[in-house]
Amino acid sequence: AQTVTQSQPEMSVQEAETVTLSCTYDTSESNYYLFWYKQPPSRQMILVIRQEAYKQQNATENRFSVNFQKAAKSFSLKISDSQLGDTAMYFCAFEQGAQKLVFGQGTRLTINP
Amino acid sequence: NAGVTQTPKFRVLKTGQSMTLLCAQDMNHEYMYWYRQDPGMGLRLIHYSVGEGTTAKGEVPDGYNVSRLKKQNFLLGLESAAPSQTSVYFCASSSGISYGYTFGSGTRLTVV
Numbered sequence: 001a002q003t004v005t006q007s008q009p010e011m012s013v014q015e016a017e018t019v020t021l022s023c024t025y026d027t028s029e030s031n032y033y034l035f036w037y038k039q040p041p042s043r044q045m046i047l048v049i050r051q052e053a054y055k056q057q058n059a060t061e062n063r064f065s066v067n068f069q070k071a072a073k074s075f076s077l078k079i080s081d082s083q084l085g086d087t088a089m090y091f092c093a094f095e096q097g098a099q100k101l102v103f104g105q106g107t108r109l110t111i112n113p
Numbered sequence: 114n115a116g117v118t119q120t121p122k123f124r125v126l127k128t129g130q131s132m133t134l135l136c137a138q139d140m141n142h143e144y145m146y147w148y149r150q151d152p153g154m155g156l157r158l159i160h161y162s163v164g165e166g167t168t169a170k171g172e173v174p175d176g177y178n179v180s181r182l183k184k185q186n187f188l189l190g191l192e193s194a195a196p197s198q199t200s201v202y203f204c205a206s207s208s209g210i211s212y213g214y215t216f217g218s219g220t221r222l223t224v225v
Binding site for chain 1: 144146148153154155156157158161163169171172201203205207209210211212213214216218219
């Protein structure tokens with residue numbers, strides 16, 4: 001079975017610090033897509049960043065970047081210069097095939113002033 | 114441009130009651146999904162649809178039924194609600210997995 005594991009249930013950092021959220025997955029496929037979603041207290045799910053497995057270059061979106069290690073099946077999210085508005089649940093998601101995503105358990109990130 | 118709209122946003126049911134959650138998207142997406150979110154368990158797929166008139170089971174389909182009679186709508190039904198179905202339900206749609214999902218704002222359902 002294809003699974004996604006987020007090993008950090010909660011994290012807390014000071015504003016302006018850099019924080020890295022971990023995600024590992026398991027698959028036998030060679031080409032697939034990976035995503036990070038953010039869920040602020042409003043409950044809305046927001047796409048943060050996406051990565052195509054066949055691309056070697058790590059995806060970047062402003063202060064958000066990923067460290068994609070295909071051989072290790074690792075897909076971590078780095079948030080630079082963290083802001084109070086980054087406080088949220090973060091979910092890693094992996095393409096399960098047949099146009100479906102499987103999600104990790106989530107990491108609750110708190111940015112402290 | 115509304116995106117994905119879920120109704121209702123909140124609902125309290127008594128055990129044994131039935132209800133239908135409605136999901137509507139205006140982006141002409143082929144694929145639609147229903148997930149439930151529970152603490153510590155992330156989002157789990159209940160049912161999904163790859164096009165109008167099609168439905169398929171996900172990871173946790175028991176106790177739920179779905180229908181997609183129109184491309185823009187995806188309905189999730191609970192025939193006889195149980196306390197174990199207390200959860201936050203999310204609908205999502207997609208034009209293709211490479212783009213990820215667009216989510217609705219969720220429905221908080223409590224079964225007492």
